[in-house]
Amino acid sequence: MEKKILGYVDGRLKESERLEVEKHLAACAGCRLRANEFRAVSGLLDELPMIEPSEAFDLRVHARVAAEPLKQSWWAWFTSSPRVAVAAAMLLLASVWVGTHSTNNQPQIAQEDIPVLENLDVLSSFDVLSELPPPVQADDGGQQQNPQM
Amino acid sequence: MLDVKAGDEQSFTLLLYRYRSPLVNFLYRMVRNREQAEDLAQEVFLRVYRAREDYVPSAKFTTWLFRIATNLALNSVRDTRYQRMEISLDAPVMLDAEDGEEKTLDVAEKHPNIEQHLVEETQKKMIRHAIEKLPEKQRAAVLLHKYQELDYGEIAKILQCSESALKSLLFRAYETLRVELAPLVAQHGK
Numbered sequence A: 001m002e003k004k005i006l007g008y009v010d011g012r013l014k015e016s017e018r019l020e021v022e023k024h025l026a027a028c029a030g031c032r033l034r035a036n037e038f039r040a041v042s043g044l045l046d047e048l049p050m051i052e053p054s055e056a057f058d059l060r061v062h063a064r065v066a067a068e069p070l071k072q073s074w075w076a077w078f079t080s081s082p083r084v085a086v087a088a089a090m091l092l093l094a095s096v097w098v099g100t101h102s103t104n105n106q107p108q109i110a111q112e113d114i115p116v117l118e119n120l121d122v123l124s125s126f127d128v129l130s131e132l133p134p135p136v137q138a139d140d141g142g143q144q145q146n147p148q149m
Numbered sequence B: 001m002l003d004v005k006a007g008d009e010q011s012f013t014l015l016l017y018r019y020r021s022p023l024v025n026f027l028y029r030m031v032r033n034r035e036q037a038e039d040l041a042q043e044v045f046l047r048v049y050r051a052r053e054d055y056v057p058s059a060k061f062t063t064w065l066f067r068i069a070t071n072l073a074l075n076s077v078r079d080t081r082y083q084r085m086e087i088s089l090d091a092p093v094m095l096d097a098e099d100g101e102e103k104t105l106d107v108a109e110k111h112p113n114i115e116q117h118l119v120e121e122t123q124k125k126m127i128r129h130a131i132e133k134l135p136e137k138q139r140a141a142v143l144l145h146k147y148q149e150l151d152y153g154e155i156a157k158i159l160q161c162s163e164s165a166l167k168s169l170l171f172r173a174y175e176t177l178r179v180e181l182a183p184l185v186a187q188h189g190k
Helices: A002-009 A015-027 A029-046 A057-066 A074-080 A082-118 A120-124 A140-145 B009-031 B034-050 B061-080 B114-133 B136-146 B152-159 B163-180 B182-188
Strands: B094-096 B102-104
Touching: A002 A015, A002 A029, A002 B163, A015 A029, A029 B114, A029 B136, A029 B163, A029 B182, A057 B009, A057 B034, B009 B034, B009 B061, B009 B136, B034 B061, B061 B136, B061 B152, B114 B136, B114 B163, B114 B182, B136 B152, B136 B163, B152 B163, B163 B182
Parallel strands: none
Antiparallel strands: B094 B102
C-alpha cells in the first residue's frame, strides 16, 4: 500500500488502483492519516517559488555553442571551401599525369632490350668469348657448359 | 530536437527558451547555488548541442534532457559534499531569497505585514532545508516528481531504476519530509 499512497495523493493512479486505495483508506486510520500528511507535504512543496534564469543565461549558452569546434564531414569541408576543392582537384590531376607518364617510359626500355635478348645465338658463338681464360672457380654446371676446355 | 539534429539553429534557440527555466530551477534545488546551477544548465544545453547528430528519439526528449541534468547535478553534489560550508548558528539572520541573492534581514523594510512576511520566509527556508537534507537520489526523485511533473516511468529512466524502486524512493523521501516539516504539516493539514 505504501507505494500507492503518494500516487493516490497526486492523482496518478489508474481508476482501479484509486478505488482499491480508497477502499483501504476507509478501513485504515493509519494510512488515512499518512495520506493526509503527504497531501500537506505536497502542498508545502508548492509554496516554493520558481527562480528566473539570469538575463545573460541565453547569451552564455549561445557563446559556448559558438565556441564549439565545427563537426563536418570531409565532403562538407570541400563544399564549404571551393578553393581547397579546386586545389585538391589540380593536385589529383597532376598525380594522375605523373603516374601515367612514368609508367609509359618503362615499356620503351623493355622494347630496347628485346633485340639484345633475341641475338643470343650470336653471343654464344662470339669468338672473343672462346678466347677468354677459364674461370678460376667453376662449378659443375659451368664445366658441363664448356666441355671443350 | 529532430530539427536541431537537421541543423536548424533556430530550433535550438526554441529548446533553450522552452527548457532553461525548468532546468535552472531543478539544478538550483539540487545544488543550492544559483551560479553553479546556471553553469550546470549551460553544460546540459552544450551537451545536447554536441549530441544532436547522434540523437535517436528512443525516449522522450525531456527524459533525455533531465537524465543529463540529473547526472551532472549528482556528480556536482558529490564533488562538493565535503567542501560546503556549514552555516553557523551564530551568523546573522539571513533571508535565503529565491532570487538567488542572500539578503540580510532588514527589520525596517517596508512591508505591509512584516510579521506575516517573516513567518512565510521562515517557512520557505524550512522547506528548502528539508529538501536539501534528503539524500541526493531521493531529492532528485522528489524534484522531478513534484516540480517537473514527469511520470513514474520517465523518472525511473532518468534515475536508472525500476518503477517499483522509484515508488519506494519517493515514499521514503516523503516520509522524511513529513517528519522534518512536522510542525508545518500539522498546521497545513488543519
